[in-house]
Amino acid sequence: MSAADLADAPRRQSSLTRRVAMHVLLILLALGMLYPLLWMIVSSLRENSAIFSDASLALRNLSLDNYSRGWDAQQNSFATYFGNSFLITGLAIVANIAACSLTAYAFARMTFRLKAFFMAILLGTIMLPEHVTIVPQYVLFSELGWLNTFLPLTVPKFFATEAFFVFLIVQFMRGIPRDIDEAAALDGCGPFQTYSRIMLPLITPALATTAIFSFIWTWNDFFRPLIFLTDNSLFTVPLAVRLFADIGGTDWGALFAMSVLSLLPIFIFFVFGQRYLIRGIATTGLK
Amino acid sequence: MTTTILEGQRLRAPSEPPRRRPAGRRAIAPYLFLTPWLIGLLAFVVGPMIVSLYLSMTDYNFLQDPTFVGFDNYVRMFTSDPRYLASVGVTAVYVLVSVPLQLAFALGLALLLDRAIAGIAIYRAVFYLPSLIGSSVAVAVLWRTVFGADGLVNSALGLLGIESTRSWVGNPDTALMTIIALNVWTFGSPMIIFLAGLRQIPRSYYEAAEVDGAGPVRRFLNITVPLLTPIVFFNLILQTIYAFQAFVPAYIVSNGSGGPADSTLFYTLYLYQQGFTSFQMGYASAMAWVLLAVIAIVTGINFLLSKYWVFYGDGDR
Numbered sequence: 001m002s003a004a005d006l007a008d009a010p011r012r013q014s015s016l017t018r019r020v021a022m023h024v025l026l027i028l029l030a031l032g033m034l035y036p037l038l039w040m041i042v043s044s045l046r047e048n049s050a051i052f053s054d055a056s057l058a059l060r061n062l063s064l065d066n067y068s069r070g071w072d073a074q075q076n077s078f079a080t081y082f083g084n085s086f087l088i089t090g091l092a093i094v095a096n097i098a099a100c101s102l103t104a105y106a107f108a109r110m111t112f113r114l115k116a117f118f119m120a121i122l123l124g125t126i127m128l129p130e131h132v133t134i135v136p137q138y139v140l141f142s143e144l145g146w147l148n149t150f151l152p153l154t155v156p157k158f159f160a161t162e163a164f165f166v167f168l169i170v171q172f173m174r175g176i177p178r179d180i181d182e183a184a185a186l187d188g189c190g191p192f193q194t195y196s197r198i199m200l201p202l203i204t205p206a207l208a209t210t211a212i213f214s215f216i217w218t219w220n221d222f223f224r225p226l227i228f229l230t231d232n233s234l235f236t237v238p239l240a241v242r243l244f245a246d247i248g249g250t251d252w253g254a255l256f257a258m259s260v261l262s263l264l265p266i267f268i269f270f271v272f273g274q275r276y277l278i279r280g281i282a283t284t285g286l287k
Numbered sequence: 288m289t290t291t292i293l294e295g296q297r298l299r300a301p302s303e304p305p306r307r308r309p310a311g312r313r314a315i316a317p318y319l320f321l322t323p324w325l326i327g328l329l330a331f332v333v334g335p336m337i338v339s340l341y342l343s344m345t346d347y348n349f350l351q352d353p354t355f356v357g358f359d360n361y362v363r364m365f366t367s368d369p370r371y372l373a374s375v376g377v378t379a380v381y382v383l384v385s386v387p388l389q390l391a392f393a394l395g396l397a398l399l400l401d402r403a404i405a406g407i408a409i410y411r412a413v414f415y416l417p418s419l420i421g422s423s424v425a426v427a428v429l430w431r432t433v434f435g436a437d438g439l440v441n442s443a444l445g446l447l448g449i450e451s452t453r454s455w456v457g458n459p460d461t462a463l464m465t466i467i468a469l470n471v472w473t474f475g476s477p478m479i480i481f482l483a484g485l486r487q488i489p490r491s492y493y494e495a496a497e498v499d500g501a502g503p504v505r506r507f508l509n510i511t512v513p514l515l516t517p518i519v520f521f522n523l524i525l526q527t528i529y530a531f532q533a534f535v536p537a538y539i540v541s542n543g544s545g546g547p548a549d550s551t552l553f554y555t556l557y558l559y560q561q562g563f564t565s566f567q568m569g570y571a572s573a574m575a576w577v578l579l580a581v582i583a584i585v586t587g588i589n590f591l592l593s594k595y596w597v598f599y600g601d602g603d604r
Contacts, residue, residue, distance in 0.1 A: 022404065029414075030410060110317040122324075127528055131575040133335035135335075135568045158323065159331065160323055160327050161331050161332065216419055223555075239424075241424045259425035278415070
């Protein structure tokens with residue numbers, strides 16, 4: 001396909017053959033990208049002996065045996081790991097929505113000394129590699145007796161440490177007419193009331209984006225749980241899935257079954273929250 | 288949108304006199320709003336950064352008090368730690384190869400999808416999905432099997448008539464390539480940013496150029512390319528910073544070792560090994576600061592170079 005076609009594309013109706021060719025290309029590429037995932041799903045329903053001898057997606061002799069075996073294959077049942085992950089991600093969502101919107105309101109709507117300076121710091125922390133703070137955080141949480149608890153994974157989020165979301169919400173608030181909060185102030189609303197009663201309902205799309213990304217990032221997070229959790233009964237789902245891989249992965253069926261389950265909540269959020277996800281990336285460059 | 292909002296809010300009648308807040312309360316309100324963030328910033332970011340900078344100049348094994356050693360850790364890294372240098376090499380190759388490839392895919396697909404085609408939402412979703420799960424343990428596990436000796440890649444090669452029993456993840460020459468492939472696979476999120484950028488180029492530019500007699504090639508090179516360079520730059524900065532910090536795929540593919548033969552010993556993986564398996568926490572802190580400095584320098588160089596290729600227009604877009 002030439003550059004000429006590309007430049008011309010948006011405004012011209014392509015000929016039928018060209019359109020068909022493009023769809024064929026895109027469909028092949030999409031299938032190629034999804035094939036490993038689809039194969040993992042099908043393989044999770046196959047017997048171990050059939051997994052590596054069959055690279056196809058043929059739906060023969062399927063059963064849920066791998067799922068029931070995988071569910072109890074580790075020291076604790078996967079119910080425990082899923083419970084841990086859901087608790088941590090649930091708290092992360094609440095924390096990010098509350099703390100980041102509160103902080104964002106100050107940056108978007110209030111005047112205070114050194115505002116530009118603080119904004120620069122906020123943006124700087126977005127790009128800061130977590131490795132620069134992880135060792136002292138480990139020491140701090142150890143002093144506080146928080147190792148092997150969910151506190152290191154949740155408490156910082158209540159202090160708006162995921163600055164990405166502050167930025168996202170500030171951007172969204174800037175698009176909301178100031179007349180609205182000025183009217184509320186004239187009506188006698190204090191700053192907190194304006195924030196909670198006027199602003200929060202208006203920024204629900206941004207809060208939805210925040211909630212979905214909070215869920216996906218926290219759910220996928222591996223580095224921090226790996227460091228802060230060593231007690232198996234506190235493991236999150238990714239840590240538990242990793243245990244299969246650790247023992248040499250002899251039971252591939254069970255490993256695939258639990259891997260598929262570990263991705264399922266993300267798929268669900270993806271399907272229902274796609275609109276907010278796409279908007280979120282397009283405006284801020286979130287991953 | 289404004290009107291619906293106003294209707295929905297049932298504001299009180301404007302005849303009611305405005306009540307003024309006491310000045311003092313106004314002045315402190317912003318700080319009350321900022322308090323949680325400021326506490327978090329000090330306790331979990333700035334404080335730890337200062338401590339980390341100090342620890343980077345100590346010998347610290349977590350159990351005993353740190354002993355000050357000056358710049359020894361930094362010197363050791365570059366003079367007597369071959370594994371460190373290996374991790375720098377692995378990470379450099381990963382960033383230099385995977386980021387341009389990923390962005391090339393993202394841009395190519397965005398240009399294809401920008402045509403007004405049926406089903407764009409479905410394609411966009413399918414191409415975006417890998418970005419969401421690319422850093423998950425499950426996908427890394429899948430990758431290890433796909434590129435294993437009896438994995439899908441060898442099966443696909445078999446279909447093409449190429450017999451291969453090579454384990455791509457088990458061979459030091461190809462293990463890093465499999466992780467690069469994983470990063471390229473997650474081109475969906477920069478693709479969506481490119482798509483948003485393409486949508487912002489005013490159609491009138493193309494029409495005006497056409498009236499002036501510019502052919503399709505010239506329109507692409509003189510309108511699409513320059514107006515898209517700020518988006519290319521934005522994606523380049525972000526994806527480079529992310530790539531420097533990649534961890535999960537290397538950890539899972541190599542089972543935490545960085546093997547075979549240190550070929551997947553990513554910088555962050557070696558940092559983790561030093562800090563949290565060998566408990567060389569001073570050394571790990573020094574590594575973290577070098578990482579931060581490198582990311583800052585590379586980002587700075589990108590900004591400097593951007594003067595020569597990024598087109599910001601005349602400011603009235």
